[in-house]
Amino acid sequence: MIQGITWLLGFQLVGEALSYAAGGQVPGPVIGLALLTLFLLTTRGVPAAASMEQSTGKVADGLLANLGILFVPAGVGIIQHLDLVMSMGLSILAAILVSTVVTLVVTVWAFTFAKYLEQKWKRKP
């Protein structure tokens, strides 16, 4: 477990360093994600990297399976602005609900439609 955590934090740390050096345009964890992806892809099947792969995989699976709890501390922060949201009434909640539903529908529709067209073109070259 400690080994897996160390790898994840290590890649995040390198990501943060590169992010800082590049002027902070891309967040450190995203650079860490890209680096770890490249690392895992290039070392796939290499016996020396098997233990690193296994330990990192275990911690990653654990974190991602419980991803929701990581948003609780920030989510509770809503209580600081609750009166503001309340005073602005239902139109805010309505706008968020409608916009979110429309975004979900358009995104999934674009995804499946593009996939459908792509497969159609592949069948008829």
Next chain:
Amino acid sequence: MEAQTMTGLTEGVPTGTGLAVPDITGQVLAGQVLGGQAAAGGVMAQQAPVLPSSLWVYLSATPLFWLTATLVVWLLASAVARRAKGHPMVNPVLISVIVIGLGLTLGGVAYPAYFEGAQFIHFLLGPATVALAVPLVRQIRLVIANLLPMLVALAAGSITAVLSVLALGRLFDFPDALTVSMAPKSSTAGVAMAISKGLGGDPGLTAVFVILTGITGAVVVTGLMNRMRITDYAARGFAAGLASHGIGTARAFQVDPVAGLFAGIAMALNALVTALIVPLFL
């Protein structure tokens, strides 16, 4: 993207207040101990019985208490969600936020004091982002096979997320600052707050909209996708992550690992695209 969530949220959390908390409670605690001593007739001044209320004041100021409370509430909320067979309305993030929020309000505890303990959980957002590399590598062929649909959906979804807010803002007669604060709501908190700040919005308000959007998406996505008869978990997950960032991604991982992966990718890409397009529309 989540590191910015971290730095972004510490903006919302007055860090200085966090340091002041033990001082304030120290005084309150002293006052109550003195009160107890007076009631006991001044006997055994140093050994005054600890009242339950002073115990609360003491414990509620320690990071340990709120860290443990967050974990316990989350475990209970997850158990309830499992009991409900993962029903989307029974969202463990929503339940935990409500329970802890009520606890803080009723217990008279300020958010910065809570965050002193909860920050250890919040910190894990960074490593969790890096951890997305593991499912990405496992499913790399599936990701490559879906590259074109992802790019099309990214463009369509990112633009819809922003333009729909502008249209609704006009419809509901929102003040401009409110619309600006809401426009980046589908991207992850840190990025959204930075965009809002740069365009004259209120980053604190943006953080609230981001959280509300995440919870809304996580609650409605499953029913919506079933009704649309979408069976492709890559497409379902991608929509969840794009429209409702990390909280939608957490929901996607709860439903299916492939959905979770595509949600994570969509969340990362949308954070970048939203930062590019919001200034174009406003």
